[in-house]
Amino acid sequence: xxxxxxxxxxxxxxxxxxxxxxxxxxxxxxxxxxxxxxxxxxxxxxxxxxxxxxxxxxxxxxxxxxxxxxxx
Numbered sequence: 230x231x232x233x234x235x236x237x238x239x240x241x242x243x244x245x246x247x248x249x250x251x252x253x254x255x256x257x258x259x260x261x262x263x264x265x266x267x268x269x270x271x272x273x274x275x276x277x278x279x280x281x282x283x284x285x286x287x288x289x290x291x292x293x294x295x296x297x298x299x300x301x
Contacts, residue, residue, distance in 0.1 A: 237278075244273035 251266025 240273060240276075244270050246270075247273060 247266050247270030251263045251268075251270060253263075254260075254266055255263030257263075
């Protein structure tokens with residue numbers, strides 16, 4: 230778990246660095262580099278992270294278990 234936390238800290242740091250560098254480049258007039266830095270920072274920030282997923286299948290209405298037949 231600690232290795233995962235270290236990778237998360239590194240990813241957040243890289244994302245913040247790209248965003249700050251992109252804003253600074255835009256302020257200096259280097260708009261292409263600024264937009265690329267901001268875009269890469271946002272991509273890093275919103276990248277999905279694989280986690281342990283649990284799948285639960287819920288019955289659809291009308292497709293539940295069939296009732297037992299009634300004795301005649």
